[in-house]
Amino acid sequence: NAGVMQNPRHLVRRRGQEARLRCSPMKGHSHVYWYRQLPEEGLKFMVYLQKENIIDESGMPKERFSAEFPKEGPSILRIQQVVRGDSAAYFCASSPTWNTEAFFGQGTRLTVV
């Protein structure tokens, strides 16, 4: 049973480009969380999705950031027109339902140059 898969593991983008981060949840999991983590800091909640639905996006910046979790395929976190401040590790976690254990992927390290 494969774990949560994130790709790419490392992503370099120039300022103004778009970044697309993918997260394939564990088999049987229909809930996905996205978090951002800066070095030496905690996990900052961004968005919580269920298949085809955004449940809570209270941690997402209003501009440039969007997330989706389609019926088929991975969850996508999209950052448009990236800036240097977007450089961070982005983690996704999946769970079978809400209020239960969530398991993390290996993360995507985004560097904006």
Next chain:
Amino acid sequence: QKEVEQNSGPLSVPEGAIASLNCTYSDRGSQSFFWYRQYSGKSPELIMSIYSNGDKEDGRFTAQLNKASQYVSLLIRDSQPSDSATYLCAATGGGSNYKLTFGKGTLLTVNP
């Protein structure tokens, strides 16, 4: 703002000692609580979950939950240098607050 708070540490214990990590949460409706371990440069790894008041033991780890005091703790017995990591406390919200919120973590160092 619903929050999870942890002692910022760092916490240093000698090998073989008991490490005690503490966490409080502000959302009285929170139902599920988790402890994760994160090594430097790695992703968080789930080590314990607890859903009801009392103690839950798994090997050298014991999680304790007191909903009346809104307090969660993790005890690590016979601490090993390999336990050196940042420990993250997390809670799911109550009511319609579904998100999984993390504390900032406590850095634990176990000295040989």
